[in-house]
Amino acid sequence: MFDHKFAPKxxxxxxxxAERWSPYGFSDRPIPDTDLQALFEAARWAASxxxxxxxxFILVRKNDGEAAYNDAMSCLLEANQVWAANAPVLVFACTVxxxxxxxxxxxxAEHDLGIAAANLTFEAQMRGISVHQIIGxxxxxxxxLYQVPEGVQPLTALAIGYADAPVGFPAHLxxxxxxxxxxxxxxxxxxxxxxxxxxxx
Numbered sequence: 001m002f003d004h005k006f007a008p009k010x011x012x013x014x015x016x017x018a019e020r021w022s023p024y025g026f027s028d029r030p031i032p033d034t035d036l037q038a039l040f041e042a043a044r045w046a047a048s049x050x051x052x053x054x055x056x057f058i059l060v061r062k063n064d065g066e067a068a069y070n071d072a073m074s075c076l077l078e079a080n081q082v083w084a085a086n087a088p089v090l091v092f093a094c095t096v097x098x099x100x101x102x103x104x105x106x107x108x109a110e111h112d113l114g115i116a117a118a119n120l121t122f123e124a125q126m127r128g129i130s131v132h133q134i135i136g137x138x139x140x141x142x143x144x145l146y147q148v149p150e151g152v153q154p155l156t157a158l159a160i161g162y163a164d165a166p167v168g169f170p171a172h173l174x175x176x177x178x179x180x181x182x183x184x185x186x187x188x189x190x191x192x193x194x195x196x197x198x199x200x201x
């Protein structure tokens with residue numbers, strides 16, 4: 001159904017990486033708790049600076065009840081509510097801002113959250129589950145609604161579910177799901193000797 005989303009590779013890479021993409025269309029099919037737990041277990045084992053593990057997650061499932069899910073949706077920008085409301089799971093990802101031992105700012109916190117989210121995403125892909133990362137959230141509303149303490153920053157959200165063809169979506173969202181994936185060539189990303197000199201042609 002989504003073969004057009006498989007990455008056109010210049011070098012062979014692991015299948016879950018090649019097949020991963022961020023759908024706007026989701027089925028309302030619930031995700032089994034055993035699979036959800038595995039996603040967060042994968043995130044738990046992500047690498048982090050000083051082993052601080054500065055990521056924290058808030059999990060909201062559609063089958064927890066309409067009111068709870070509507071509250072979660074209200075923490076997204078309206079443009080993201082249009083499509084994310086179809087996903088059966090929404091997660092808010094937060095960073096602990098300071099190092100536990102020294103109390104100094106953890107400059108790697110957002111980087112390390114990204115690694116944890118990537119672990120989660122690829123474990124999901126292995127299980128046939130899709131993840132769409134969302135930066136467009138209302139952090140203050142997340143903080144208030146879920147009583148997030150000071151020193152912890154709500155940063156992103158993740159819509160999680162089974163990819164499905166979008167129905168009744170705005171044309172630009174349907175077009176994005178229908179379009180092949182694209183990336184800049186490696187020669188424009190990986191340099192050597194000096195900036196702009198590609199490591200490989």
